[in-house]
Amino acid sequence: MNTMTDTAALAASDAQAAGADPTLRERLLAKGILIDTGENGLYGRSQVFEDVVERLNVAITHLGADQDPEVLRFPPAMRRTDFEDSEYLKSFPDLAGTIHSFCGSEAGQQRLLRCLDDAMKESDDDRDTEWMSQxxxxxxxxxxxxxxxxxxxxxxxGPLPAGGRTIDVLSYCFRHEPSLDPARMQMFRQREYVRLGNAEQVMAFRQMWIERGSLLVSLLQLPVDVDLANDPFFGRGGKIIADSQRAQALKFELLIPVANPDSKTACLSFNYxxxxxxxxxxxxxExxxxxxxxxxxxxxxxITLALFRHHGLDVNAWPDDVRALLWGDTKARIDQGLAGARA
Structure with a gap:
C-alpha cells in the first residue's frame, strides 16, 4: 500500500472534504503510475511511467542525430571541487545537495547507534538528528x-576543434525544493544537448533547438508556448542577476500546463x-x-507528466499520432517532422 506524506494526506483530506476533483498527483498515485515514498517530491516510477520516458528518450535521440553529438553519461554525483568551481552556490545555495558520510571511530559508531535508537522512538517528523553529528x-x-x-x-x-563540440548527456539531478507539485521533483532526469564553441555557433545551436524542441512538443500534441525566462537566483541580489539574464535574453523556456491547468511549467529550457x-x-x-x-x-x-495530464492516464487511449510517434516508427516520424520544418 502506498503511503503519503503528512502534508500530502492533509491536502488530500481537505480537497475531499471540499468536494474538489482529485489532483493530477492524486490520480497518478491512485493509478500506481507514481509511487509515493513518504517524502514530498521523491517518487517511485512504475513500468508505465518509465516506458514513456524511454520512448521520449528515443525520440530526442533521433531529433539530434544529425548533429553527430558525443554521447556521455555520468552518475548523479560529481566531484565536490568541480561543484565548488561551478559557482552554483553563489546563485542557488538553497537547492544544492551535499553527500555526507560517517567518519568516526568504533567508539563513535556505538554513540551513533545509541543516538539512532533514541531517535527511532519518536515519530518521523520529531526524530532527533544527533546520530548525524559525526x-x-x-x-x-x-x-x-x-x-x-x-x-x-x-x-x-585541451582546445576545442574548429567546429566546437556537441555533447549528448543524460543524468538524474537533485534540487532541494520539496513540493506537492509532481512536476517539481527533488530527484529528476535531464536530457541535454550541450554546445561548446564560439558565440555564433552557440547562438545558432540555441535557436535551432528552440525550433526542434517546439516541433517535438507539437508532434506530441501538447501546447507550445516558448517565453523568455530567468533562473530562480537566491537572495536579494538574485533579482538583479535574474533581471540581467532576462535583459540579455540568455534563457528561454517551453511552458506547458502540467499539475495545474491554470498555470504553466517549464518542460524544456534553452540556455546561453x-x-x-x-x-x-x-x-x-581553436x-x-x-x-x-x-x-x-x-x-x-x-514532459511525461504533461502527456498524462493532456492525454489521460491510459497510454493505450492516447491519440493515434502520439502513439505512432512514441511506439511506432519514431525515426520516420521525427525525420518527416524535421523535413516539414525545413520546407
Whole structure:
C-alpha cells in the first residue's frame, strides 16, 4: 500500500472534504503510475511511467542525430571541487545537495547507534538528528544539472576543434525544493544537448533547438508556448542577476500546463551561458579565445507528466499520432517532422 506524506494526506483530506476533483498527483498515485515514498517530491516510477520516458528518450535521440553529438553519461554525483568551481552556490545555495558520510571511530559508531535508537522512538517528523553529528562531507555532491560534469572533462582535453563540440548527456539531478507539485521533483532526469564553441555557433545551436524542441512538443500534441525566462537566483541580489539574464535574453523556456491547468511549467529550457563556464574551466576555442557554451534541457519527468495530464492516464487511449510517434516508427516520424520544418 502506498503511503503519503503528512502534508500530502492533509491536502488530500481537505480537497475531499471540499468536494474538489482529485489532483493530477492524486490520480497518478491512485493509478500506481507514481509511487509515493513518504517524502514530498521523491517518487517511485512504475513500468508505465518509465516506458514513456524511454520512448521520449528515443525520440530526442533521433531529433539530434544529425548533429553527430558525443554521447556521455555520468552518475548523479560529481566531484565536490568541480561543484565548488561551478559557482552554483553563489546563485542557488538553497537547492544544492551535499553527500555526507560517517567518519568516526568504533567508539563513535556505538554513540551513533545509541543516538539512532533514541531517535527511532519518536515519530518521523520529531526524530532527533544527533546520530548525524559525526557525519562529514565527502568528496562528491549531488549533480544539480546534467551538463555540469561536462565542462571540466572538456577542459582537460585541451582546445576545442574548429567546429566546437556537441555533447549528448543524460543524468538524474537533485534540487532541494520539496513540493506537492509532481512536476517539481527533488530527484529528476535531464536530457541535454550541450554546445561548446564560439558565440555564433552557440547562438545558432540555441535557436535551432528552440525550433526542434517546439516541433517535438507539437508532434506530441501538447501546447507550445516558448517565453523568455530567468533562473530562480537566491537572495536579494538574485533579482538583479535574474533581471540581467532576462535583459540579455540568455534563457528561454517551453511552458506547458502540467499539475495545474491554470498555470504553466517549464518542460524544456534553452540556455546561453556566454563564456561563464568557459572562463571558469579555461575551455578554449581553436583560436585561443574563451569558449562559449549553451544547452537545451529536456525535463524528462515533466514532459511525461504533461502527456498524462493532456492525454489521460491510459497510454493505450492516447491519440493515434502520439502513439505512432512514441511506439511506432519514431525515426520516420521525427525525420518527416524535421523535413516539414525545413520546407
Amino acid at each position: 557525519q562529514k562531507p565527502t568528496r562528491v555532491v549531488l549533480t544539480p544539472a546534467a551538463c555540469y560534469p561536462i565542462y571540466p572533462v572538456m577542459a582537460r582535453r 551561458h556566454m563564456d561563464h563556464f568557459g572562463a571558469i574551466w579555461k575551455i578554449e576555442c 583560436d585561443g579565445s574563451v569558449a562559449h557554451t549553451g544547452c537545451v534541457g529536456f525535463g524528462m519527468e515533466r
